[in-house]
Amino acid sequence: MASFIEKLEKRAYNTPGGLLCVGIDPHIDTHMHTRPSEAQQDLYNRCVQLIQQTHTHAIAYKPNLAFFMASGLDGLSVLKKVCDYIPNDIPTLLDCKCGDIGSSSEMYVHSYYNILGVDGVTVHPYMGEDSIKPFIKHTNKGVFILSKTSNMGSNMSQHTTHAHTQLPLYLHIARTYKNIAQKAIEEGEQLACIGLVVGATAPHELKNVRKEWPNVWILSPGLGAQQADLYSTLKAGLREDGHGLILPISRGITQHQDARKAAEEWHTLINNTKQEILQETCAQTYAI
Numbered sequence: 001m002a003s004f005i006e007k008l009e010k011r012a013y014n015t016p017g018g019l020l021c022v023g024i025d026p027h028i029d030t031h032m033h034t035r036p037s038e039a040q041q042d043l044y045n046r047c048v049q050l051i052q053q054t055h056t057h058a059i060a061y062k063p064n065l066a067f068f069m070a071s072g073l074d075g076l077s078v079l080k081k082v083c084d085y086i087p088n089d090i091p092t093l094l095d096c097k098c099g100d101i102g103s104s105s106e107m108y109v110h111s112y113y114n115i116l117g118v119d120g121v122t123v124h125p126y127m128g129e130d131s132i133k134p135f136i137k138h139t140n141k142g143v144f145i146l147s148k149t150s151n152m153g154s155n156m157s158q159h160t161t162h163a164h165t166q167l168p169l170y171l172h173i174a175r176t177y178k179n180i181a182q183k184a185i186e187e188g189e190q191l192a193c194i195g196l197v198v199g200a201t202a203p204h205e206l207k208n209v210r211k212e213w214p215n216v217w218i219l220s221p222g223l224g225a226q227q228a229d230l231y232s233t234l235k236a237g238l239r240e241d242g243h244g245l246i247l248p249i250s251r252g253i254t255q256h257q258d259a260r261k262a263a264e265e266w267h268t269l270i271n272n273t274k275q276e277i278l279q280e281t282c283a284q285t286y287a288i
């Protein structure tokens with residue numbers, strides 16, 4: 001079976017534009033009292049419809065665990081069915097932001113990798129390397145570590161200066177995991193594809209992270225409902241080869257009247273903006 005990175009690269013390189021990730025965040029009315037079986041079917045139908053309407057343009061799907069847990073045990077069973085429904089050649093990245101002491105992380109690994117069968121996860125770095133090791137030792141998976149999140153409050157913790165490196169924490173995290181990935185390559189050790197989460201709402205930090213780790217895959221949420229600027233995101237985060245970014249959009253697609261049209265519009269906008277930036281870069285190179 002293809003690994004996370006094999007699936008991602010194939011999708012990203014073969015889809016024109018190749019950056020759009022569709023977020024599967026089914027907003028439910030938690031006060032609505034429908035019969036559980038109906039609610040479960042409704043949740044499933046909504047997700048399936050979204051996948052049917054967007055799969056041509058998606059390089060990955062990103063379901064967020066919270067939106068399924070909000071429907072209790074039924075929601076978790078829908079999540080499993082939705083993960084199974086996602087076409088096998090499109091990687092599924094579960095947004096669960098987990099990480100715990102090693103033995104507990106192993107249980108998350110089992111739940112997400114073996115039971116749900118997702119290709120990748122998001123993890124938080126605050127409990128240190130040993131909390132992330134259980135996730136990254138699975139070589140066929142993708143593990144996206146929170147570096148700089150898209151919310152306003154991220155400034156409070158993620159910009160504090162690290163005592164040893166004197167770097168802002170988000171950059172210290174990027175450097176730490178770059179070193180881990182590079183050391184593994186040098187020592188011939190196989191690891192998962194390690195990526196970073198850097199919000200599209202933070203182009204300055206995105207640029208710094210890209211400079212720090214030129215070839216890393218970055219998951220960059222914030223376009224659409226969070227109003228990040230697409231041009232600044234691409235300018236700051238694209239790799240030299242025009243790839244390396246995964247742009248998840250949830251509400252910007254699902255809250256549109258027509259999800260198919262919204263995905264198409266985002267896809268075109270992303271593709272056009274990317275071409276514009278690549279041409280600018282090319283012109284600058286030849287002008288030197």
Ligand SMILES: O=c1ccn([C@@H]2O[C@H](COP(=O)(O)O)[C@@H](O)[C@H]2O)c(=O)[nH]1
Pocket residue numbers: 023025064095148149150151197198199221222223224225226248249250251252
């Ligand atoms: O820094 C982060 C990390 C994760 N997210 C998640 O991405 C989606 C964004 O949803 P939109 O509707 O496109 O705003 C959602 O699941 C967040 O929990 C993030 O926004 N920022």
